[in-house]
Amino acid sequence: MAFLAIDDLHKTFGSNTALHRFDMQIERGEFITFLGPSGCGKTTVLRMIAGFETPTRGTIRIDGRDVTHLRTRQRNVGMVFQSYALFPNMTVADNIGFGLRVARRPQPEIRKRVAEMLELIKLSALGERYPWQLSGGQQQRVALARALASKPQVLLLDEPLSALDAKIRISLRQDIRALQRELGITSIFVTHDQEEALSISDRIAVMNEGRIEQIGTPLEIYNYPRTRFVASFVGTLNILSGKVVDPAAGRMAVDGQPLTTTRPLAASDAGKERLLALRPEAIVLEAPAAGRNSLQAIVEEVSFLGAVVRIRTRVRDAVISLDLFNDPNRILPQRGEPVALGFSHENLLVLEEGV
């Protein structure tokens, strides 16, 4: 049985359904990210695991114990908030030791644990400062230490990096991941930032409108999105409509141009239109070659983005963008110029129907 088992979770607020049938099994020590846009239900699930919201239906088990209707303080979960939520009237050390004081642990044990946590977050010298005397990044480290000090079974992180600037965000997310690995604590991270999710997680649950769209490793989610939503939410993606010519051979046609995919197609798909997806970085400008897909397109725009050059092309109604690494020796095509777009059979994704 999974360490954290979420089964058939529903949540409605009045007539609004915030969550439809959420199922997920999380193993001990895993780092899971709930990724999705605002209002997709990711924070609602997190708050139900924490005990701040009661599910309309379903169960939550932590290490085999049903916690669905337990109070927050009986669940042994730690939580880090977007707004840090440090107690302004307490010093850093008092904040970190709060949970241990509430649990009436002996003073020497509290002092030792607080010192350990301060060392862990590399803020040993700042124990006597107040939260407002720290930077945003330091405050969030303290919030993390406070959540971990009581050795919770599960660590919940509700968009903990959203209020920080870009540089701090990157370094802190690496620190969070390193700490999580070091302590081996089961963690759930909520974010709407796909780069954050891809860089930090063991597995990602992509959510939309109260439903899980896809669960998988970052590589699976990025390389093999199952639905149009996942494909478009995670990274940039070109979406095309293609006609299935020969399902068994994976042959399709876009604007009359033949393409091949290695993705499975049902025999009943023959003659139907299916949605195809193509990552910009999977496309190159090359002459048609055997064993590779090729599409004839017209260049619409060439944008220099520093390390990357993005070229926007058009194949009748569809816009296809491709990213090329910046190479000073490369001769870039001009607007209006016809080009051949080459990509492998594996890179032509076929999205699930009806999504």
Next chain:
Amino acid sequence: MNRQSRVGAWTAIIVGTLYFLIPLAATFEFSLRMRRGSYSFDAYRVVLSDPNFQASFGYSLLMALLTIVVGVLLVVPTAWWVQLRMPKLRGIVEFITLLPLVIPAIVIVFGYLRIYNSSSVLPLTSNERATDLLLVFGYVTLSLPYMYRAVDASLRAVDIRSLTEAAECLGANWPTILCKVILPNIRSGILSGAFLTFAVVIGEFTIASLLDRPAFGPYLQLVGANRAYEPSALAIIAFAVTWASMGLIQVFGSARALTPQRP
């Protein structure tokens, strides 16, 4: 700002200041004229040495402290709960807390006398201690608009939901959260409410008089009806007490920025 509007603003400020200061200065001046032919503090000496002044002021002081304690115990958990769990009820609660401003004290005290008279089920007017309790409840009602607003504004200034949830996650129960997390972070609001309550209670006349309690308000009225110079001295003393309360609100309000509570 052009010259014309600047002149207008200064005129308004000067007229307003004179409107408040002239009667006050006249009262003060009159309070010093007890001794014929010279200014003296005789009226103040007489008032301050009057045992009835000390008794009534001490009584009102005690009532004010009890009112503040009951008010804080009633308002802080209510405002916290409304903000945290029932934000939709905020408008209704605000309306209820404003009612004492539109319902005259005399209506409230007649209601009390009707409900709690000596022949009622709960005869709170049948003995002095029970009537004191009724007086405290009456004062809590009168000071509700000020105490609630002060506390509510403080609660809004901090992220009360996240702080409460963070404390819950760390294993704290409701009393611990209230005492260790919420109260210390809204201390300045509670103090503001307390000083406003103090100012209201010290000068209150209607409820204390009709409940026949020896408070400072009825004493002021009694002296005012029978003496010449002492009422002016008492008026100045009452003003001084009120101003001291307002001054302390300012001190704690500005000290708030200096304490470790706020960035």
